Amino acid sequence: ATTTSRRTKKALEQLIAELPCPECGGARLRAEARSVYIGEKTICEAVQMTVGEAVAFFGGLTFAESHEKIAQPILREINGRLAFLDQVGLGYLTLDRSADTLSGGELQRVRLASGLGSGLVGVCYILDEPSIGLHPRDNQRLIDAMRELQRRGNSVLVVEHDEAVMREADWLIDLGPGAGEAGGRIVAQGTIEQVMQVDDSPTGRYLAGKTTIAVPEKRRRIAKSRSLTIEGVTTNNLKDVTVMFPLQALVCVTGVSGAGKSSLVGETLVRAVRRRLTGGGPKPGPHRGLRGLSKIDKLVEIDQSPIGRSPRSNPATYTGVFDEIRKVFAGTRDAKRLGFTAARFSFNSKGGRCETCQGQGRQKIEMNFLPDLYVVCSACDGRRFNEQTLQVRYRDRSIADVLDMSIDEAAEFFENFAAVKRVLDALREVGLGYLRLGQPSNTLSGGEAQRVKLANELSRVDTGKTLYVLDEPTTGLHFDDFFKLLDVLNRLVDRGNTVIVVEHHLDVLKTADWIIDLGPEGGREGGYVVAEGRPEDIARLEDNHTGRFLRSMLPLS
Template sequence: MQQNIVIKKARQHNLKNIDLILPRNKIIVITGPSGSGKSSLAMDTIFAEAHRRYLQSLPIELRTIFDQLQKPDVDFIEGLSPGISVDQKTISKSPRSTVGTITEIYDYLRLLYAKIGIPYCPRCGRRLISQDINKMLDFILSLTEGTKIQILAPVVIEKKGEHKEIFDRAKAEGFIRARIDGNIVELTQEFSLKKHVRHTIELIVDRIIVKEKYKNQIKRALELAMKYTQTVVVNIVNENRDIIFSSVLACPNCGISLPDIDPRLFSFNSKYGACPRCKGLGYENIEEEEEIDVLSLIPCKLCEGTRLREESLAIKINGKNIAELSTFSIDELKNFLYGLKFSSYNAPIAERILKEIFIKIDFLQKIGVGYLSLNRPSFSLSGGEAQRIRLATQLGSHLSGVLYVLDEPSIGLHPRDCLKLIESMKELSIRGNTLIVVEHDESTIMNADLVVELGPGGGRDGGYLTGVYPPDKLLKSRNSITAQYLTGSSKISIPEERRKSQKFIKIIGAQAYNLKNINVEIPLGVFVCVTGVAGSGKSTLIFEILYKALVKKLYNANVYPGNYKAIEGIEQIDKVVCVDQSPIGRTSRSTPATYTQVMTEIRELFSLLPDARVRGYSKSRFSFNLLGGRCESCQGDGIKKIKMHLLPDVYVVCDNCKGKRYNEETLQIKYKGKNISEVLQMTVSEALEFFSAVPKLNQKLQIMEDIGLGYITLGQPATTLSGGEAQRVKLAKELSKKPTGKTLYILDEPTTGLHMVDIERLLNILQRLVDMGNTVIVIEHDLEIIKCADYIIDLGPEGGSSGGYLIAKGTPEEVALNPNSYTGKFLKEKLGL
């Protein structure tokens, strides 16, 4: 097999005809300033081509199932293996997706419960026994005389297929009707089922009126039904209500039966196991929607958020049902499963299942997410947590000869846990895999086999190959901006003095999730960093308790803060702003210019131009989202999507506006020789110079430049922005508003996606906010940010159940000298103490 990956003339996005030779079965880090082309090279060129070639190798009938990929803009690539990308965006945000389903641990637990679970009555709690036909008959005869019933035999439950053989056999054996997916169907009529849809088929054995004289007929119907299934359904016609009987499981006290126990009974994504009220979502007020308002979620009143029906929850192992097990952290789950004792009959069954579960748990612990619980929804995970879960899933697959492309896997990791991640990546490499890692973390860079640096700037000033070296040679390079920060020749200066505060917000008795009833003082008017290992309780304290409590108090929002006793000092702030990494929009119509309202100012400016006023053009004329000024051929998109049979969808530039989004009349209006489409193609830096004489625009653009967004274009689709870029666009919007001096800003890992040179810019912005009298709280692991804080709140000592304590507080120097703080240990070295 070829020993290298060879790339010639890569031009994807802003890449400038890059030629590159990368060794296989090594760890290769791609680094450089924000917007320098790292993701364009790693994700959009190398991985995209590897994935495209793999799909092209599949039979044509399989290729139609997958989204087909466009060939990246590159002349030549060879030496690629089948590729797997682990980025910050590809995890499902569906409310049905949890840590357990993503890692597949929950699927193995479903199998374990189906095979060795002990059933109990969901009403009285007694262990269930089987019901014979006589007990079923007695119950039916106890119904009001004259009640009309149907006796059904479920022969297919929630299984995909057309099931023609089932119907052929049923008709041959004299059955006339069946209930299919809840509807009565005459078997003598022509019908067909959809092959790829799950179906439930219940043969109608008999229709009877409950009377003593029909006792023998009812008994014969039950006996016939029992020939086909161990579960019999009695439908009370007048009430349209089903009563389920089982020859295996029944409660002698309550007369309640459980259906057949198989893995589907424990799946909240199946009608067979899902709570009938919330349909397995676990919440009252959401559907399968893309957008989820996490602040306003209300647990389902029937299942109390467990997602499962009561029959599913009535089956237990060692006194715990599957929902209770799902509330355990991964670390706790391992201890519970290790402590189980099995009978000689169950032991061989359980051991095979547990072996697979333990393999997955070990990798999750190794990669630093052992504190997460299986029932944690995927939409509540941070980008770093989601990425590491996917990485752990791949680690457990024992593949070799694979190309892994990882996008900043260190996001959300404390420096201590980064070392665990690096060891896991080395394992993959030793196993014969190639790892290409987009990363800024110093320890990851120094543990790479090869470092590829792009730059020298971002956007149009980026995309050049500035260096390719092993880490030791990188440190000796005089031209490398990365090396300058790693060696200390360029560095972020420690503030000469720390701000002091006499005003505090005090959280008393914080005990949501893993917080251990702690009291925390947050000083106001200073720069505060909240630190600690992953899962130590940082987000719970700041977002679940403080932020939700503040928006509830200040804005009367309909939110549900985590459990706490009291919060003192809220009256000292008048505004709270949360700046997270969620997208600024989900379509190409949302851009940095529209989100920050720069576009509003540009449209206003163009509408005031003499040519526009003569023609009577208002500012709406200059919106690509509205009728009038936009190109109607593409409705302002600038491109058209062409569906191609068996080939990728082709996006072609609109043949009418040539990608400019506007009609010809609108484009005739020009400011300083540029029409509005040309303005949208400018980078922030170019626009800042172009609009230097327009104060309102200049102010907003200057903030975007200062925050490190100078390289992005004004009209760049929101869907192409990274999480870190989206967060900085949001911050720029907030900074452009008039400050009150009493605002509390909360940021979640704002260094995501930032090179060391960009972190310095971000710090200057945050310090400027504090200088205006505001309070900035940052949840962060980056030591460059932490060392510049006025005050640190350090939680821990570990994650999950071993976290949630206040470990250290005070200035960076005070925390650095605290022997109990992991953060202090790394900070001590950074501060040179």
């Protein structure tokens, strides 16, 4: 295929499947390299082991006396690096796992393990939410690893929302009090005890227990006759599991890292439902059957992939609200006098845009061996449009001024236009009122991108039979934003829809109608459904990792 259309490429990708090479079986090595054995394993078999299995394998290797002197320094290096990976909670990863399949949190923990192995001192390590994707059980291992770096004489600066990490910190700096224009100030700093005493600090109020997310007084009724059941799933490490997902409920899928959550939900359930509903999409993981789909007529998967990879894309264009805003400007007296249509106010087409930067507001400078650099366009000063277009104003604001507004400000500015306000209100409901309408999508975090997608779906009319699937929607969210997110998810369910959330955060788990817990461990030791039921049922289980942490969050009788 020689097409350059992004839409066509995306459609063709749905029909492509990756298969292991028939010659090497996916080992990527020639026959000669695959014929060398150490400890009855080839190098291909060795890298297919998890970190935990590799620790045991390389730790148990013995050699003849003549080879011992050669092997020991190499083994010491291998065992040290494996131990550090295991220490930061990555024991479930296989050694040949592709880096582009790792989550942001996993990738940071790999780098953290590298830092532990380097033995450097006097270094400042900066980590951005390393706890992403971590079950509460694994948090302490991450904290211990960061503390070990500090004990060696290094400084560790962590941008984090996780309560356990905050409670272990020597010094907290709380920025706020709001987001966007309402933020940018230090509202509290000091030890955790000092921050908890500052009433103006949203973080301090939550840590002190003055603000909490309440447990629902009554949970929704669960009926087996009203459920979606996927049978015999064996994707990746899953062990022939059959799982029931109650419909018209908020369902949380949880479990320790590497237990098989993404394999069950993302790689199997979502793909199987999409194929049955649309007849297309990627091939789902191996499973025997899918029952209960007659009660679902639409699937909406909301992940953390970017909503665009260039400055040309932004929340306004992704949600479609910019089309309505352009119509507003095209309807002004100045636009009609000049003969401007809505197309004139698009920065993606010729006519109204700045041709120097082609409507991007910034120009790309290729840096060869370094990442590309973007600089503000000198012709339009970052405003994207030419002077003639900017002369057209609505309520004394140009189209560039509107793109520079925050979503909160724009919602008030366009309050008389229902089509515009509906979308902007949805963005505010998911806690994104601080974003600028024209903020380039490549500057949004994964959590922000996911909430833009969620708002886009909220602004549409649902059928009452929609299945929503979200992967860790609390990523990047402060405690204060949880209220907004949970309110949105519960309103979707109250309309008759079903929401399935892959999540570790205890505040989300305790408000769920039904929990599906995978484990008991990660990697090959996981892949089982170890518990399912209401949060109170899970909390009463003695040997369950999730239940142990939920116990303190629920009023159990």
